[in-house]
Amino acid sequence: MLFNTQQTLKQIVTLASKELERADLFFGHGTDNSWDEACWLVETLVQRSGIDQINAEMALEEVVLNELQKLLIRRTKEKIPLAYLLNEAWFAGLPFYVDDQVIIPRSPIAELIKNRFKPLIADEPKRILDLCCGSGCIGLASAFEFPGAKIVLADLSTEALTVAAINKEKHGLNSRCTLQQSDLFTDLKGPFDLIVSNPPYVGEAEYMTLPYEYKHEPTMALVSERNGLEIPVGILRQAADYLTEDGILILEVGNSWQALADLYPKAPFLWLEFENGGEGILSLSYKQLREYGF
Ligand SMILES: C[S@@+](CC[C@H](N)C(=O)[O-])C[C@H]1O[C@@H](n2cnc3c(N)ncnc32)[C@H](O)[C@@H]1O
Numbered sequence: 001m002l003f004n005t006q007q008t009l010k011q012i013v014t015l016a017s018k019e020l021e022r023a024d025l026f027f028g029h030g031t032d033n034s035w036d037e038a039c040w041l042v043e044t045l046v047q048r049s050g051i052d053q054i055n056a057e058m059a060l061e062e063v064v065l066n067e068l069q070k071l072l073i074r075r076t077k078e079k080i081p082l083a084y085l086l087n088e089a090w091f092a093g094l095p096f097y098v099d100d101q102v103i104i105p106r107s108p109i110a111e112l113i114k115n116r117f118k119p120l121i122a123d124e125p126k127r128i129l130d131l132c133c134g135s136g137c138i139g140l141a142s143a144f145e146f147p148g149a150k151i152v153l154a155d156l157s158t159e160a161l162t163v164a165a166i167n168k169e170k171h172g173l174n175s176r177c178t179l180q181q182s183d184l185f186t187d188l189k190g191p192f193d194l195i196v197s198n199p200p201y202v203g204e205a206e207y208m209t210l211p212y213e214y215k216h217e218p219t220m221a222l223v224s225e226r227n228g229l230e231i232p233v234g235i236l237r238q239a240a241d242y243l244t245e246d247g248i249l250i251l252e253v254g255n256s257w258q259a260l261a262d263l264y265p266k267a268p269f270l271w272l273e274f275e276n277g278g279e280g281i282l283s284l285s286y287k288q289l290r291e292y293g294f
Contacts, residue, residue, distance in 0.1 A: 002072070003065040009046070010056040012065075013038045016072060023076035026211030029104040030083045030090065037082055041071060044086050079212045092141035097166045101159035103221040105137035107198045107252055108278025113141045117194065120283050121248055125149050125193035129242065131184065131235065132156075132199040134221060136164030136177075142196065143173050151177040154188055157220060184234050190242035197235055198252040201280075203228035206255065228256035229263065233294075240289035247286045254280040267292050 002019065003012055017038035031037045046054055049064045060068075071085045083089040083104040089096050091105035092113050098104055112120075124146055130139025133153040143151045151173070153164050161179050168177050182188050202210070202222045214222065224231040232253045239249045250272075253260050257280035261269060268291075269282040284292075 001069055003069060005059050005062055008057045009042065009060060012060060013042050016042060019072055019076060025079060026213045029081035029106060029213060041082060042068065080216055081213050084216060091137040094141055096135050096137050097163065097170060098135050099163060100216055101218060102134040102163045103217045105135055107138065108274045108281060109138055109196060109198060109250065109252060110141065111274050111276050112250065113145055116145050121194060127192045129154065129192040129195045131195060131197040133164050134160050136167045138196050138198060139177060140167055140171055140173055143176055152180055153177060154180045154182045156181065156183050185238045185242055188242060191244040191247065192242055193244050193247050195239055195243060196250045199231045199235060200224040201228045201232050201253045201256045227259055229259055232260060236294045240286055243286040245286055249284050249289065250281065252281045
């Protein structure tokens with residue numbers, strides 16, 4: 001056992017961080033380094049044991065240390081992302097329940113939400129669609145920024161919708177948010193003022209190169225055929241039919257952005273920039289979608 005009740009919290013976090021560092025892990029599902037991940041793990045377990053006031057010199061109870069040791073072993077040996085082990089991920093400053101039926105929320109779209117999509121949208125959206133919603137993080141976080149809006153959370157996966165339902169309930173958003181199972185737009189009814197989508201966009205070849213942590217996430221949440229572009233292009237082709245005339249589409253395509261730009265060299269994509277990092281997110285208005293005619 002790595003930990004004991006004589007150690008201070010600071011010593012425990014340092015030991016946990018070194019253990020994570022030694023294990024050749026990938027960090028990118030909620031943190032980007034071993035120290036932050038160790039802090040997240042220890043703090044969560046301490047809080048879950050009923051202690052609110054945390055300080056660097058405090059000792060931890062044996063029951064907390066046993067749980068810490070157990071989760072650390074699973075994280076380092078099985079390379080399970082910490083968010084799945086804790087069943088919790090943070091997005092746009094909010095906690096979301098997660099398990100391996102959804103990807104772990106990490107989209108740079110969180111920054112757009114916190115900025116209320118300024119300056120991309122002028123008026124408060126009345127209807128927002130989170131297409132390919134997974135845990136529901138994008139749509140539910142948007143609901144907090146736009147208290148007058150109705151939100152539709154759509155996904156093809158029944159399992160993902162089960163997780164989105166848990167989060168809708170957790171955040172008390174049942175009256176304004178509805179869930180819809182749909183293969184892209186097939187079972188949806190527009191129009192929406194804002195469509196936000198973080199769909200699968202990883203090509204099969206790129207998927208094979210991803211760190212092992214990604215293999216714990218649902219493949220259908222990550223991989224899209226035609227080099228990652230099949231689903232994003234499907235969305236571009238149909239989005240205008242589901243937008244109001246002043247409506248906006250925000251679409252994430254990640255590393256596939258260059259391939260998409262090459263496929264449509266004359267398309268008026270607006271590639272957004274992020275203070276907190278991230279790329280491959282575009283914006284198009286209803287008018288641009290219609291004029292270009294995807
Ligand atoms: C990259 S995940 C995004 C989840 C969430 N929006 C987020 O940012 O964390 C993509 C989601 O698209 C869903 N999906 C895959 N194919 C789909 C399709 N044809 N129609 C609707 N949803 C689909 C997956 O089930 C998965 O939940």
